[in-house]
Amino acid sequence: MLAGSLAAVLLGGCHERPQERKASGSSVPASRPPAAAPTATETKLRVPRIAAAPKLDGELTDDAWHADVRTHAFVDAGGQEARPFSEAHFLADAGTLYLGLYAADQDIEPSDAFHLSIRDPGDAAVSYALDISATGAVTGTRAQQPWKSGLELAIDRDGTPGDARDEDEEWVVEAALPLAAIGAGSANAIALTVSRCDTPKGGARACGSWGAGPGGAIAGVLELEPKK
Ligand SMILES: [Ca+2]
Numbered sequence: 690m691l692a693g694s695l696a697a698v699l700l701g702g703c704h705e706r707p708q709e710r711k712a713s714g715s716s717v718p719a720s721r722p723p724a725a726a727p728t729a730t731e732t733k734l735r736v737p738r739i740a741a742a743p744k745l746d747g748e749l750t751d752d753a754w755h756a757d758v759r760t761h762a763f764v765d766a767g768g769q770e771a772r773p774f775s776e777a778h779f780l781a782d783a784g785t786l787y788l789g790l791y792a793a794d795q796d797i798e799p800s801d802a803f804h805l806s807i808r809d810p811g812d813a814a815v816s817y818a819l820d821i822s823a824t825g826a827v828t829g830t831r832a833q834q835p836w837k838s839g840l841e842l843a844i845d846r847d848g849t850p851g852d853a854r855d856e857d858e859e860w861v862v863e864a865a866l867p868l869a870a871i872g873a874g875s876a877n878a879i880a881l882t883v884s885r886c887d888t889p890k891g892g893a894r895a896c897g898s899w900g901a902g903p904g905g906a907i908a909g910v911l912e913l914e915p916k917k
């Protein structure tokens with residue numbers, strides 16, 4: 690690990706790193722101080738349609754990701770920025786929703802996961818749940834029944850899952866979800882919540898989310914740009 694990266698982890702906590710890594714792939718200037726980073730208060734996001742799919746390698750550096758829309762920092766139940774830092778990025782093409790899920794994490798455990806709740810755009814009575822773990826395990830349900838989502842993904846990790854002796858840093862999921870799998874093949878909006886819980890070393894388990902309504906209701910909306 691580079692000395693600079695280590696210093697960022699030690700001195701700035703888990704929060705500085707995302708700004709550094711996103712600098713090449715976003716409109717957020719690298720010089721923006723982490724303290725000024727907005728939080729996930731906007732629960733409606735307009736998702737760009739891209740022409741060329743990103744390569745799924747866990748690195749959100751593809752040209753396609755330059756067009757992404759992001760949640761900004763997940764928030765806790767009180768609406769404050771959740772620690773450790775989490776953020777989700779979205780893109781779409783004609784048939785796929787692309788997800789970039791960033792997790793700052795000083796102690797990566799195999800059970801660490803992002804959780805997505807998605808409402809079927811064509812049938813509000815049907816919802817999907819997806820768990821994507823730090824080791825790439827994916828479990829899905831549709832209407833509480835086991836479901837194969839067709840999700841493809843790659844994960845990039847800086848750290849060693851399941852070994853608390855060292856200091857981990859982060860893990861990133863780059864995933865492609867077929868829109869048809871969630872009934873959204875011709876939809877122009879998707880209701881969705883994404884969340885993540887984590888237990889820092891020596892700390893208490895804490896959760897953050899984007900698009901979570903009262904009582905766990907799905908309150909986030911992804912508005913998909915018209916197909917090109
Ligand atoms: Ca990539």
Ligand SMILES: [Ca+2]
Nearest residue numbers: 794796797798
């Ligand atoms: Ca963890």
